Amino acid sequence: MRALSKKAHKYHHQSITQMPSTPVHSSFANPIFLLILRFIMSELATLNIMYLPGVGPHRAELLKQELRIVSYEDLIYYFPYKYIDRSRIYTIREIDGSMQNIQLKGKITDLRTIGEGRAKRMTATFSDATGSVELVWFKGLKFVKGSLNADHTYILFGKPSVFNGSINIVHPDIEPYEEGKPRIEAGLQAHYNTTEKMKNKFLNSKAIHKLLHTLFINYKGKIPETLPAYLIERHKLMILDEALRTVHFPKDNQTLEKARFRLKLEELFYIQLNILKLKNQRTAYTKGHIFGKIGDYFHHFYNEHLPFQLTNAQKRVIREMRHDMGSGHQMNRLLQGDVGSGKTLAALMVMLIALDNNFQACMMAPTEILATQHYVTIRQMVEPLGIKVSLLTGSTKKKERQIIDQELRNGTLQILIGTHALIEDTVVFNSLGLVIIDEQHRFGVEQRARLWKKNAQPPHVLVMTATPIPRTLAMTVYGDLDVSVIDELPPGRKPIQTVHYFHNRRNQLNRFLRQEIDKGRQIYVVYPLIDESEKMDFKNLSEGYEYMKKAFPDNEVTMVHGRMKPADKDAAMAEFASGKAQILVATTVIEVGVNVPNASVMVIESAERFGLSQLHQLRGRVGRGAEQSYCILMTDYKLAEETRKRMEIMVRTNDGFEIAEADMKMRGPGDLEGTQQSGLPFELKIANLSRDSRLLQVGRQMAEEVLKNDPLLEKQENFVLSKQLKKLARQKINWSMIS
Numbered sequence: 001m002r003a004l005s006k007k008a009h010k011y012h013h014q015s016i017t018q019m020p021s022t023p024v025h026s027s028f029a030n031p032i033f034l035l036i037l038r039f040i041m042s043e044l045a046t047l048n049i050m051y052l053p054g055v056g057p058h059r060a061e062l063l064k065q066e067l068r069i070v071s072y073e074d075l076i077y078y079f080p081y082k083y084i085d086r087s088r089i090y091t092i093r094e095i096d097g098s099m100q101n102i103q104l105k106g107k108i109t110d111l112r113t114i115g116e117g118r119a120k121r122m123t124a125t126f127s128d129a130t131g132s133v134e135l136v137w138f139k140g141l142k143f144v145k146g147s148l149n150a151d152h153t154y155i156l157f158g159k160p161s162v163f164n165g166s167i168n169i170v171h172p173d174i175e176p177y178e179e180g181k182p183r184i185e186a187g188l189q190a191h192y193n194t195t196e197k198m199k200n201k202f203l204n205s206k207a208i209h210k211l212l213h214t215l216f217i218n219y220k221g222k223i224p225e226t227l228p229a230y231l232i233e234r235h236k237l238m239i240l241d242e243a244l245r246t247v248h249f250p251k252d253n254q255t256l257e258k259a260r261f262r263l264k265l266e267e268l269f270y271i272q273l274n275i276l277k278l279k280n281q282r283t284a285y286t287k288g289h290i291f292g293k294i295g296d297y298f299h300h301f302y303n304e305h306l307p308f309q310l311t312n313a314q315k316r317v318i319r320e321m322r323h324d325m326g327s328g329h330q331m332n333r334l335l336q337g338d339v340g341s342g343k344t345l346a347a348l349m350v351m352l353i354a355l356d357n358n359f360q361a362c363m364m365a366p367t368e369i370l371a372t373q374h375y376v377t378i379r380q381m382v383e384p385l386g387i388k389v390s391l392l393t394g395s396t397k398k399k400e401r402q403i404i405d406q407e408l409r410n411g412t413l414q415i416l417i418g419t420h421a422l423i424e425d426t427v428v429f430n431s432l433g434l435v436i437i438d439e440q441h442r443f444g445v446e447q448r449a450r451l452w453k454k455n456a457q458p459p460h461v462l463v464m465t466a467t468p469i470p471r472t473l474a475m476t477v478y479g480d481l482d483v484s485v486i487d488e489l490p491p492g493r494k495p496i497q498t499v500h501y502f503h504n505r506r507n508q509l510n511r512f513l514r515q516e517i518d519k520g521r522q523i524y525v526v527y528p529l530i531d532e533s534e535k536m537d538f539k540n541l542s543e544g545y546e547y548m549k550k551a552f553p554d555n556e557v558t559m560v561h562g563r564m565k566p567a568d569k570d571a572a573m574a575e576f577a578s579g580k581a582q583i584l585v586a587t588t589v590i591e592v593g594v595n596v597p598n599a600s601v602m603v604i605e606s607a608e609r610f611g612l613s614q615l616h617q618l619r620g621r622v623g624r625g626a627e628q629s630y631c632i633l634m635t636d637y638k639l640a641e642e643t644r645k646r647m648e649i650m651v652r653t654n655d656g657f658e659i660a661e662a663d664m665k666m667r668g669p670g671d672l673e674g675t676q677q678s679g680l681p682f683e684l685k686i687a688n689l690s691r692d693s694r695l696l697q698v699g700r701q702m703a704e705e706v707l708k709n710d711p712l713l714e715k716q717e718n719f720v721l722s723k724q725l726k727k728l729a730r731q732k733i734n735w736s737m738i739s
């Protein structure tokens, strides 16, 4: 969180001493004052780091390149990743080789160079009143020699270890001690991440710390407050100026905790404020088409063409959406449901409601394979009702495309299914009432937003995802969407059995696969080919294909991957879907959405190369019929600890939410699959979504509390909030049109 507002600052002082909700002083309306205000406000953000003493053009360039630090403000918001306690100075008598880093105070004598060539090193004796230890250096000998002085008292910091029965300290941190002069490295000492490149230029953690020290000494003013005073008072928060100084130079653990609390809470609060305010805006300004009736299409389908009984969860979510679409507000709903829970059917039923009200509907899927599959299933189901459905993808032929365009415009085409191709400006609807986005995490924010704009009055929007998102993350990323959950699988499904094999059990695996094929089942074999241009991976895939053909000479083996022409892909998929081929060797192009209920085995080759969510998605391709299904994770024998854990989790549970939580814990939310694109609205600099979920709740409540009194942040007491939001939003644009 940045933004430093003088206005807030002044306001803060007023109301800290007066009443919390005192209105801002009227001089703020004065144009000259505003001008000055703007100048002061932007001060920290516009002060170029290059001019901070100790930086200069070279270091400034390095800071910019490596850490994106350009201004004073950027540096202030570059938070430490850990603290080491340097408040205590030990005596030499107290220390032993089992201790972590400790501090000593004393004098250095007997500095000498010993050994030759690679064994060359430097030693010295460090003594205080209670004894002495040996210091050792292997690197930077010249520097050490030049900088140490036998008369001086030093503070030393390092890890004691025992060597040949006596204590020594290798490469200690040394700093001259001067009576009465405040030390930079006293108390809890902040440590900063720096890169190799920076370290090579002596811009290490300590140097960053020093720069901050200089900055705070040079910057005389108080850092302007970014929260209104009434919130600070009500929640007993540390003021911003103190919090920022404290995180870099904490006096003690207690104050540090208070400072970190304030900064984390602020970050999480602003995320929630942003989302909830947008929601308010939307409901205030955006009217929704009213789908007032459930008509013939819906009833006819429900009574005569429904392929199976809906699960209770499916019925519930359809009811929820029906309610939204009849309310006069625009629907913005996220439909979550684990893989195989039957989201497509629920989506189809809501499309029928749109059609019943004389609107068109469209459905966008992230891959051509998936779009085609949806098209085939949906057309099958609704053609008997006389509904016109078309498919539009990048490979739709020009002539076909012309017909689609024409029918879309005159309204005879009622349902359009497709890929990104739907987004293009040339796709114009007659009356688009409902947009459905399948596997929404696959789409960028911009792409979704463009669909949203396809009608003068925005259509209802339903986004669907099988990627289970941990609650905390859902709150931050999709906090303004209403959420429906299909938490029940269609009846008769048996939980998928997952096993982890090392490559040496391939013969056993093949025997098992043969058994399954003999029972009439089909098999997926997936190779990691995440980037379709990786040559090595491609070789593995084609070799895998050849191997399977040889190992299963009596069966039909087919293959799909991203480099194939769309028509060939379709043909290969069709061969598998129809049951003509028993084995499909594929890349992750089949990861999402693909539905072949007769396939009962998913073999994942080099499973160590996939993330947890991806493994779960892939596994979700089986277990879609009534048969017992299996997922086999093949890996090398030698595995990293983390990888072993991933495999264990997959074997242990089928629960997508549990897997998502584990994934977030192991990799951190920024890296969570399926959220890279939608991402967070703002970069988190200090809070952590998996560790600070309780704080997120507090932040959410705080945002609700503010917006309850001032839904669009128009009151003067909240000026600082709307200004800060604008500033933050500038860092990431337009993420919020849809979700």
Ligand code: ADP
Residues within 6 Å of the ligand: 308, 309, 310, 311, 314, 337, 338, 339, 340, 341, 342, 343, 344, 345, 466, 490, 491, 593, 595, 597, 624
């Ligand atoms: P996902 O939620 O992963 O998109 P799908 O919509 O592809 O799941 O549905 C998975 C499978 O379950 C499909 O074969 C679909 O026909 C079937 N299915 C959906 N709803 C039901 C139901 N109520 N009863 C039985 N099978 C169903």
Ligand code: MG
Residues within 6 Å of the ligand: 343, 344, 438, 593
């Ligand atoms: Mg699906």
